[in-house]
Amino acid sequence: MKKSLLLLSLLALLGAGCSSTPLDAPSEPSSSNYYGVDAATAEALGLEELRGNQLLSQRSVFFDFNKYDIKPEFQDLIGAHAQYLNNHTPARMIIKGNADYRGSHEYNLSLGQKRSVAVKEALNALGVDDSQIETISYGEEYANQECQADACGQDRRADITYEVE
Numbered sequence: 001m002k003k004s005l006l007l008l009s010l011l012a013l014l015g016a017g018c019s020s021t022p023l024d025a026p027s028e029p030s031s032s033n034y035y036g037v038d039a040a041t042a043e044a045l046g047l048e049e050l051r052g053n054q055l056l057s058q059r060s061v062f063f064d065f066n067k068y069d070i071k072p073e074f075q076d077l078i079g080a081h082a083q084y085l086n087n088h089t090p091a092r093m094i095i096k097g098n099a100d101y102r103g104s105h106e107y108n109l110s111l112g113q114k115r116s117v118a119v120k121e122a123l124n125a126l127g128v129d130d131s132q133i134e135t136i137s138y139g140e141e142y143a144n145q146e147c148q149a150d151a152c153g154q155d156r157r158a159d160i161t162y163e164v165e
Helices: 002-017 039-045 047-052 072-087 105-125 149-155
Strands: 032-034 060-062 093-098 133-139 157-162
Touching (some): 039 047, 060 072, 072 105, 093 105, 105 133, 105 157
Antiparallel strands (some): 093 157
């Protein structure tokens, strides 16, 4: 009798502990429109501009083999992102440095970091505050292992993303 009463009590507790709100039910009304943020936040971050501007939609700066200096053809792209960040101070950017598969793991991590920092410093020179930018290096983690020598140019890059994406 005691065992069945104890078992019944445990089942009741277990059933009560499992009740929850369905995942698709919103906890409170929201007027989200971009990336799951509300309209006021989307406006403060200029997400409309971020999505609609042709230069801002370009998110990669490419580098030559074993180099981390920014080529002149990427100055307009960096300038557009700097202007966006200067106009939308709540916005936060993440720059992800990458390298191709050649070189040691440590070397490629270092090179990827130098590439992301080079883009960050170019943005800083255009007035962007340090607190708006984070740098990361992936080294060769996302490199195409099947490319051959100069065909690996797509791997030698710094990718720009924003926290809201």
